[in-house]
Amino acid sequence: MTTREKPDWNGCPTRYAAGIVGDKWCFLLLRDVLLHGKRTYREFLASPEGISTNILANRLAKLEGLGMFTREPDPRKASSVCYFPTQKARDFLPALISMMVWATRYDEVTEAPATFAASFAKDPAGTIAWYEAEIDRVDHALRAG
Amino acid sequence: MTTREKPDWNGCPTRYAAGIVGDKWCFLLLRDVLLHGKRTYREFLASPEGISTNILANRLAKLEGLGMFTREPDPRKASSVCYFPTQKARDFLPALISMMVWATRYDEVTEAPATFAASFAKDPAGTIAWYEAEIDRVDHALRAG
DNA sequence: AGCATACACTTGCATATTGCAAGTGCTTTG
DNA sequence: CAAAGCACTTGCAATATGCAAGTGTATGCT
Numbered sequence: 001m002t003t004r005e006k007p008d009w010n011g012c013p014t015r016y017a018a019g020i021v022g023d024k025w026c027f028l029l030l031r032d033v034l035l036h037g038k039r040t041y042r043e044f045l046a047s048p049e050g051i052s053t054n055i056l057a058n059r060l061a062k063l064e065g066l067g068m069f070t071r072e073p074d075p076r077k078a079s080s081v082c083y084f085p086t087q088k089a090r091d092f093l094p095a096l097i098s099m100m101v102w103a104t105r106y107d108e109v110t111e112a113p114a115t116f117a118a119s120f121a122k123d124p125a126g127t128i129a130w131y132e133a134e135i136d137r138v139d140h141a142l143r144a145g
Numbered sequence: 146m147t148t149r150e151k152p153d154w155n156g157c158p159t160r161y162a163a164g165i166v167g168d169k170w171c172f173l174l175l176r177d178v179l180l181h182g183k184r185t186y187r188e189f190l191a192s193p194e195g196i197s198t199n200i201l202a203n204r205l206a207k208l209e210g211l212g213m214f215t216r217e218p219d220p221r222k223a224s225s226v227c228y229f230p231t232q233k234a235r236d237f238l239p240a241l242i243s244m245m246v247w248a249t250r251y252d253e254v255t256e257a258p259a260t261f262a263a264s265f266a267k268d269p270a271g272t273i274a275w276y277e278a279e280i281d282r283v284d285h286a287l288r289a290g
Numbered sequence: 291a292g293c294a295t296a297c298a299c300t301t302g303c304a305t306a307t308t309g310c311a312a313g314t315g316c317t318t319t320g
Numbered sequence: 321c322a323a324a325g326c327a328c329t330t331g332c333a334a335t336a337t338g339c340a341a342g343t344g345t346a347t348g349c350t
Contacts, residue, residue, distance in 0.1 A: 011256045013248035014176040014241070015194065021244070024167030031159040041327055049160065052309050057328055067251075079317040079326060088251050095243035096159070099166070102240050103158035106212075106233050111156045186298055197338050202299055224297060224346040293349085300343070307336070314329070320322090 017095075020066055025051055025059045033069070034093055035131065037138040039082045040074065068092075075143060084139055093128050162240075165211055170196055170204045178214070179238055180276065182283040184227045185219065213237075220288060229284055238273055 009019035021027045032038040032047055044056055051059075060083060063069045068089040074080035101120055104112040120127045154164035166172045173194055177183040183192075189201055196204075205228060208214045213234040219225035246265055249257040265272045 010252050010254045012176075013245035013252065013255055013257045013261075014173065014180070016248040016252040016255070017244040018169040018172040018176075022167065022169030022172045024163040027163040027167045028159065031157075035159070042325090052311095053328070054310085054330085055308070058308095060327095077318080077326090081327065091250065092244075092247055095240060095247050098240035098243040099162040099237075100158035102237055103161040105236065107156070107158065107161040109156055110158055110161070112158045187296095195338090197340095198299070199301085199339090200337065203336095222297090222347075226298065291350100295346100295348075297346085298344095301341085302339105304339090305337080307334105309334080310332095312330085315327095317324100317326080319324075 020068070021092075023059070025055055026063060029056075029059055029063060030068070030089065030092060030096065033083065033085045034089065034096060034135065037134065039084060039138065039142060040080060041083075044083075063089075082142060084142075085135060090132065090135060093131055094124070097124075097128065097131070165213070166237075168204075170200055171208060174201075174204055174208060175213070175234065175237060175241065178228065178230045179234065179241060179280065182279065184229065184283065184287060185225060186228075189228075208234075227287060229287075230280060235277065235280060238276055239269070242269075242273065242276070 009015050021030065028047065028049055028051070029044060032044055038044055038047075041056065041060070044060070045051065045053065060069065060071070064071050064083070066088075067086055069083040070086055072082050072084060074082045097120055100112065101117045104110045104117050154160050166175065173192065173196070174189060177189055177192055183189055186201065186205070189205070190196065190198065205214065205216075209216050209228070211233075212231055214228040215231055217227050217229060219227045242265055245257065246262045249255045249262050
Protein backbone atom coordinates (compact mmCIF):
# COMPACT_ATOMS: atom_id res chain seq x y z
CA MET A 1 0.00 0.00 0.00
CA THR A 2 1.51 3.29 -1.05
CA THR A 3 1.40 6.58 0.82
CA ARG A 4 -1.72 8.56 0.06
CA GLU A 5 -2.70 12.13 0.68
CA LYS A 6 -6.08 11.69 2.35
CA PRO A 7 -6.23 8.04 3.28
CA ASP A 8 -8.03 8.14 6.59
CA TRP A 9 -11.66 8.41 7.51
CA ASN A 10 -10.92 10.03 10.81
CA GLY A 11 -11.04 13.72 11.56
CA CYS A 12 -14.47 14.77 10.40
CA PRO A 13 -17.03 13.25 12.80
CA THR A 14 -19.54 12.53 10.08
CA ARG A 15 -16.94 10.81 7.96
CA TYR A 16 -15.81 8.79 10.96
CA ALA A 17 -19.39 7.65 11.56
CA ALA A 18 -19.86 6.99 7.85
CA GLY A 19 -16.84 4.71 7.93
CA ILE A 20 -18.65 2.50 10.41
CA VAL A 21 -22.38 2.74 9.85
CA GLY A 22 -22.15 3.90 6.23
CA ASP A 23 -22.46 0.22 5.42
CA LYS A 24 -25.86 -1.35 5.72
CA TRP A 25 -24.62 -4.67 7.06
CA CYS A 26 -22.60 -3.16 9.92
CA PHE A 27 -25.58 -1.00 10.66
CA LEU A 28 -27.91 -3.97 10.90
CA LEU A 29 -25.46 -6.00 12.99
CA LEU A 30 -25.35 -3.12 15.42
CA ARG A 31 -29.14 -3.21 15.59
CA ASP A 32 -29.09 -6.96 16.23
CA VAL A 33 -26.56 -6.74 19.01
CA LEU A 34 -27.88 -3.58 20.70
CA LEU A 35 -31.62 -4.03 20.27
CA HIS A 36 -32.36 -7.66 19.58
CA GLY A 37 -30.03 -9.35 22.05
CA LYS A 38 -28.23 -11.34 19.37
CA ARG A 39 -24.72 -12.50 20.18
CA THR A 40 -23.82 -15.48 17.97
CA TYR A 41 -22.93 -16.00 14.32
CA ARG A 42 -26.04 -18.18 13.90
CA GLU A 43 -28.32 -15.54 15.36
CA PHE A 44 -26.93 -12.80 13.13
CA LEU A 45 -27.21 -15.08 10.12
CA ALA A 46 -30.87 -15.72 10.91
CA SER A 47 -31.88 -12.04 10.58
CA PRO A 48 -34.56 -11.53 7.94
CA GLU A 49 -32.35 -9.42 5.68
CA GLY A 50 -30.45 -12.57 4.72
CA ILE A 51 -26.79 -11.66 5.05
CA SER A 52 -24.49 -14.17 3.40
CA THR A 53 -21.85 -16.02 5.38
CA ASN A 54 -18.81 -14.38 3.84
CA ILE A 55 -20.20 -10.89 4.36
CA LEU A 56 -21.17 -11.73 7.92
CA ALA A 57 -17.68 -13.03 8.75
CA ASN A 58 -16.16 -9.97 7.08
CA ARG A 59 -18.34 -7.50 8.98
CA LEU A 60 -17.91 -9.23 12.32
CA ALA A 61 -14.15 -8.97 11.85
CA LYS A 62 -14.48 -5.34 10.80
CA LEU A 63 -16.58 -4.45 13.83
CA GLU A 64 -14.20 -6.31 16.10
CA GLY A 65 -11.29 -4.43 14.53
CA LEU A 66 -13.09 -1.14 15.06
CA GLY A 67 -13.53 -1.91 18.73
CA MET A 68 -17.30 -2.28 18.52
CA PHE A 69 -17.51 -6.01 19.27
CA THR A 70 -15.45 -8.39 21.36
CA ARG A 71 -15.11 -11.97 20.26
CA GLU A 72 -15.22 -14.55 23.04
CA PRO A 73 -15.84 -18.29 23.36
CA ASP A 74 -19.44 -19.17 24.13
CA PRO A 75 -19.64 -20.21 27.81
CA ARG A 76 -22.43 -22.61 26.93
CA LYS A 77 -20.46 -24.44 24.31
CA ALA A 78 -16.73 -24.17 23.74
CA SER A 79 -16.95 -24.68 20.00
CA SER A 80 -19.17 -21.64 19.61
CA VAL A 81 -18.31 -17.98 19.66
CA CYS A 82 -20.08 -14.95 21.09
CA TYR A 83 -19.81 -11.35 20.00
CA PHE A 84 -20.45 -8.81 22.72
CA PRO A 85 -20.97 -5.09 22.24
CA THR A 86 -18.20 -2.92 23.69
CA GLN A 87 -18.79 0.36 25.50
CA LYS A 88 -18.13 2.10 22.19
CA ALA A 89 -20.99 0.17 20.61
CA ARG A 90 -23.27 0.77 23.59
CA ASP A 91 -22.57 4.48 23.39
CA PHE A 92 -23.91 4.37 19.86
CA LEU A 93 -27.40 3.59 21.20
CA PRO A 94 -28.62 7.22 21.37
CA ALA A 95 -27.67 7.78 17.74
CA LEU A 96 -29.29 4.51 16.69
CA ILE A 97 -32.48 5.33 18.53
CA SER A 98 -32.54 8.84 17.05
CA MET A 99 -32.39 7.30 13.60
CA MET A 100 -35.18 4.89 14.46
CA VAL A 101 -37.36 7.75 15.67
CA TRP A 102 -36.74 9.53 12.38
CA ALA A 103 -37.44 6.37 10.36
CA THR A 104 -40.63 5.74 12.29
CA ARG A 105 -41.90 9.15 11.28
CA TYR A 106 -41.19 8.74 7.58
CA ASP A 107 -41.70 5.06 6.91
CA GLU A 108 -45.36 4.70 6.05
CA VAL A 109 -45.40 1.01 6.88
CA THR A 110 -43.22 1.10 9.97
CA GLU A 111 -43.50 -1.80 12.35
CA ALA A 112 -42.45 0.35 15.29
CA PRO A 113 -45.17 0.85 17.88
CA ALA A 114 -46.78 4.29 17.90
CA THR A 115 -45.57 4.82 21.44
CA PHE A 116 -41.89 4.44 20.59
CA ALA A 117 -41.06 7.92 19.34
CA ALA A 118 -43.25 9.54 21.99
CA SER A 119 -41.59 7.76 24.89
CA PHE A 120 -38.12 8.61 23.62
CA ALA A 121 -39.12 12.26 23.20
CA LYS A 122 -40.57 12.31 26.69
CA ASP A 123 -37.66 10.64 28.44
CA PRO A 124 -34.60 10.05 26.25
CA ALA A 125 -32.28 9.08 29.08
CA GLY A 126 -34.82 6.67 30.52
CA THR A 127 -35.42 5.02 27.16
CA ILE A 128 -31.71 4.54 26.60
CA ALA A 129 -31.29 3.23 30.13
CA TRP A 130 -33.97 0.65 29.43
CA TYR A 131 -32.09 -0.66 26.39
CA GLU A 132 -28.81 -0.60 28.30
CA ALA A 133 -30.39 -2.72 31.02
CA GLU A 134 -31.53 -5.23 28.39
CA ILE A 135 -27.99 -5.44 27.04
CA ASP A 136 -26.64 -5.96 30.55
CA ARG A 137 -29.19 -8.67 31.18
CA VAL A 138 -28.32 -10.60 28.01
CA ASP A 139 -24.57 -10.27 28.49
CA HIS A 140 -24.65 -11.14 32.16
CA ALA A 141 -26.83 -14.19 31.65
CA LEU A 142 -24.56 -15.40 28.86
CA ARG A 143 -21.30 -14.82 30.68
CA ALA A 144 -22.61 -16.53 33.80
CA GLY A 145 -23.08 -19.59 31.60
CA MET B 146 -38.75 -7.62 -11.67
CA THR B 147 -40.29 -10.72 -10.19
CA THR B 148 -42.29 -10.97 -6.99
CA ARG B 149 -40.11 -11.53 -3.99
CA GLU B 150 -40.83 -12.50 -0.42
CA LYS B 151 -38.99 -9.78 1.47
CA PRO B 152 -38.12 -7.19 -1.11
CA ASP B 153 -38.63 -3.98 0.81
CA TRP B 154 -36.45 -2.12 3.25
CA ASN B 155 -39.42 -0.62 5.01
CA GLY B 156 -40.99 -1.89 8.18
CA CYS B 157 -38.10 -2.17 10.58
CA PRO B 158 -36.96 1.36 11.46
CA THR B 159 -33.29 0.45 11.52
CA ARG B 160 -33.54 -1.22 8.15
CA TYR B 161 -35.36 1.80 6.76
CA ALA B 162 -32.58 4.10 8.01
CA ALA B 163 -29.94 1.68 6.71
CA GLY B 164 -31.52 1.88 3.27
CA ILE B 165 -30.77 5.60 3.22
CA VAL B 166 -27.69 6.31 5.31
CA GLY B 167 -26.27 2.80 5.10
CA ASP B 168 -24.31 4.16 2.16
CA LYS B 169 -21.37 6.37 2.86
CA TRP B 170 -21.92 8.71 -0.06
CA CYS B 171 -25.54 9.49 0.82
CA PHE B 172 -24.43 9.95 4.38
CA LEU B 173 -21.77 12.49 3.41
CA LEU B 174 -24.10 14.35 1.05
CA LEU B 175 -26.52 14.72 3.93
CA ARG B 176 -23.71 16.17 6.01
CA ASP B 177 -22.82 18.61 3.24
CA VAL B 178 -26.37 19.83 2.79
CA LEU B 179 -27.36 19.96 6.46
CA LEU B 180 -24.14 21.12 8.07
CA HIS B 181 -21.95 22.72 5.45
CA GLY B 182 -24.52 24.74 3.53
CA LYS B 183 -23.73 23.08 0.22
CA ARG B 184 -26.44 23.15 -2.41
CA THR B 185 -24.90 22.69 -5.85
CA TYR B 186 -23.35 19.81 -7.79
CA ARG B 187 -20.02 21.67 -7.89
CA GLU B 188 -20.01 22.18 -4.13
CA PHE B 189 -20.76 18.53 -3.41
CA LEU B 190 -18.10 17.47 -5.86
CA ALA B 191 -15.53 19.64 -4.09
CA SER B 192 -15.83 17.78 -0.76
CA PRO B 193 -12.50 16.33 0.37
CA GLU B 194 -13.65 12.72 0.16
CA GLY B 195 -13.49 12.97 -3.64
CA ILE B 196 -16.76 11.52 -4.89
CA SER B 197 -16.72 10.81 -8.61
CA THR B 198 -19.21 12.45 -10.93
CA ASN B 199 -21.19 9.36 -11.82
CA ILE B 200 -21.62 8.39 -8.18
CA LEU B 201 -22.59 11.94 -7.26
CA ALA B 202 -25.26 12.09 -9.96
CA ASN B 203 -26.52 8.66 -8.93
CA ARG B 204 -26.78 9.58 -5.23
CA LEU B 205 -28.36 12.97 -5.87
CA ALA B 206 -31.06 11.20 -7.89
CA LYS B 207 -31.44 8.59 -5.16
CA LEU B 208 -31.83 11.20 -2.43
CA GLU B 209 -34.27 13.14 -4.57
CA GLY B 210 -36.25 9.95 -5.15
CA LEU B 211 -36.29 9.25 -1.41
CA GLY B 212 -37.74 12.68 -0.75
CA MET B 213 -34.63 14.00 1.00
CA PHE B 214 -33.62 16.60 -1.61
CA THR B 215 -35.55 18.77 -4.03
CA ARG B 216 -33.98 19.67 -7.34
CA GLU B 217 -34.57 23.25 -8.48
CA PRO B 218 -33.04 25.68 -10.97
CA ASP B 219 -30.45 27.98 -9.45
CA PRO B 220 -31.99 31.47 -9.09
CA ARG B 221 -28.56 32.99 -9.68
CA LYS B 222 -28.03 31.26 -12.98
CA ALA B 223 -30.63 29.39 -14.98
CA SER B 224 -28.17 26.83 -16.30
CA SER B 225 -27.29 25.68 -12.79
CA VAL B 226 -29.19 23.47 -10.41
CA CYS B 227 -29.64 23.58 -6.65
CA TYR B 228 -30.46 20.74 -4.31
CA PHE B 229 -32.34 21.76 -1.19
CA PRO B 230 -32.94 19.61 1.87
CA THR B 231 -36.60 18.68 2.45
CA GLN B 232 -38.25 18.59 5.85
CA LYS B 233 -37.52 14.87 5.92
CA ALA B 234 -33.82 15.61 5.56
CA ARG B 235 -33.93 18.40 8.12
CA ASP B 236 -35.62 16.08 10.58
CA PHE B 237 -32.61 13.82 10.26
CA LEU B 238 -30.43 16.46 11.96
CA PRO B 239 -30.84 15.13 15.53
CA ALA B 240 -29.74 11.68 14.43
CA LEU B 241 -26.82 13.09 12.48
CA ILE B 242 -25.69 15.20 15.41
CA SER B 243 -26.02 12.23 17.78
CA MET B 244 -23.69 10.28 15.53
CA MET B 245 -21.24 13.16 15.43
CA VAL B 246 -21.22 13.36 19.21
CA TRP B 247 -20.47 9.66 19.36
CA ALA B 248 -17.75 9.96 16.71
CA THR B 249 -16.18 12.88 18.52
CA ARG B 250 -15.81 10.73 21.61
CA TYR B 251 -14.17 7.80 19.87
CA ASP B 252 -12.16 9.36 17.06
CA GLU B 253 -8.80 10.13 18.56
CA VAL B 254 -7.97 12.70 15.91
CA THR B 255 -11.37 14.33 15.66
CA GLU B 256 -11.50 17.80 14.19
CA ALA B 257 -14.65 18.64 16.12
CA PRO B 258 -14.19 21.34 18.75
CA ALA B 259 -14.12 20.12 22.33
CA THR B 260 -17.20 22.20 23.09
CA PHE B 261 -19.38 20.47 20.50
CA ALA B 262 -20.48 17.40 22.44
CA ALA B 263 -20.84 19.35 25.66
CA SER B 264 -23.10 21.99 24.18
CA PHE B 265 -25.33 19.37 22.54
CA ALA B 266 -25.57 17.49 25.85
CA LYS B 267 -26.44 20.69 27.67
CA ASP B 268 -29.05 21.92 25.23
CA PRO B 269 -29.95 19.46 22.46
CA ALA B 270 -32.97 21.41 21.21
CA GLY B 271 -31.02 24.66 21.13
CA THR B 272 -28.13 23.09 19.23
CA ILE B 273 -30.47 21.63 16.64
CA ALA B 274 -32.30 24.95 16.36
CA TRP B 275 -29.01 26.64 15.62
CA TYR B 276 -28.30 24.31 12.71
CA GLU B 277 -31.88 24.66 11.47
CA ALA B 278 -31.46 28.42 11.45
CA GLU B 279 -28.29 28.06 9.38
CA ILE B 280 -30.16 25.93 6.87
CA ASP B 281 -32.95 28.48 6.70
CA ARG B 282 -30.46 31.25 6.19
CA VAL B 283 -28.71 29.48 3.29
CA ASP B 284 -31.94 28.43 1.61
CA HIS B 285 -33.62 31.78 2.01
CA ALA B 286 -30.63 33.71 0.69
CA LEU B 287 -30.42 31.41 -2.31
CA ARG B 288 -34.11 31.44 -3.14
CA ALA B 289 -34.25 35.19 -2.84
CA GLY B 290 -31.67 35.25 -5.61
C1' DA C 291 -24.01 36.09 -34.89
C1' DG C 292 -20.07 33.26 -33.62
C1' DC C 293 -17.03 31.33 -30.28
C1' DA C 294 -15.67 30.02 -25.79
C1' DT C 295 -16.85 28.68 -21.19
C1' DA C 296 -19.53 26.66 -17.35
C1' DC C 297 -22.38 23.27 -15.80
C1' DA C 298 -24.66 18.91 -14.96
C1' DC C 299 -24.50 15.03 -16.24
C1' DT C 300 -23.34 10.39 -19.29
C1' DT C 301 -20.47 6.86 -21.16
C1' DG C 302 -16.73 3.39 -21.42
C1' DC C 303 -13.87 0.61 -19.25
C1' DA C 304 -10.72 -1.27 -15.66
C1' DT C 305 -10.87 -2.58 -10.93
C1' DA C 306 -12.94 -3.62 -6.45
C1' DT C 307 -16.64 -5.35 -3.75
C1' DT C 308 -20.52 -8.32 -3.13
C1' DG C 309 -23.54 -12.35 -3.09
C1' DC C 310 -24.49 -17.12 -3.53
C1' DA C 311 -23.24 -22.05 -3.32
C1' DA C 312 -20.27 -25.23 -1.88
C1' DG C 313 -16.52 -26.75 0.85
C1' DT C 314 -13.14 -26.88 5.08
C1' DG C 315 -11.50 -27.95 9.56
C1' DC C 316 -12.49 -28.22 14.32
C1' DT C 317 -15.51 -29.68 18.22
C1' DT C 318 -19.16 -31.84 20.41
C1' DT C 319 -22.77 -35.27 20.72
C1' DG C 320 -24.79 -39.90 20.58
C1' DC D 321 -16.18 -43.57 16.08
C1' DA D 322 -19.57 -41.70 13.03
C1' DA D 323 -22.70 -37.82 12.50
C1' DA D 324 -23.90 -33.24 13.18
C1' DG D 325 -23.08 -28.37 14.42
C1' DC D 326 -20.36 -24.42 14.02
C1' DA D 327 -17.59 -20.59 12.23
C1' DC D 328 -15.67 -19.57 8.74
C1' DT D 329 -13.21 -20.00 3.43
C1' DT D 330 -13.11 -20.38 -1.30
C1' DG D 331 -14.51 -19.92 -6.22
C1' DC D 332 -16.83 -17.52 -9.33
C1' DA D 333 -20.40 -14.64 -11.41
C1' DA D 334 -22.82 -10.28 -10.80
C1' DT D 335 -22.79 -5.68 -9.30
C1' DA D 336 -20.87 -1.28 -7.85
C1' DT D 337 -17.18 1.93 -8.03
C1' DG D 338 -13.56 5.19 -9.76
C1' DC D 339 -11.45 7.60 -13.29
C1' DA D 340 -11.06 9.85 -17.80
C1' DA D 341 -13.30 11.56 -21.48
C1' DG D 342 -17.37 13.08 -23.91
C1' DT D 343 -22.32 15.25 -24.46
C1' DG D 344 -25.87 18.69 -24.61
C1' DT D 345 -27.64 23.00 -22.96
C1' DA D 346 -27.27 27.68 -21.30
C1' DT D 347 -24.95 31.61 -20.64
C1' DG D 348 -21.08 35.38 -21.56
C1' DC D 349 -18.03 37.91 -24.56
C1' DT D 350 -16.73 40.27 -28.80
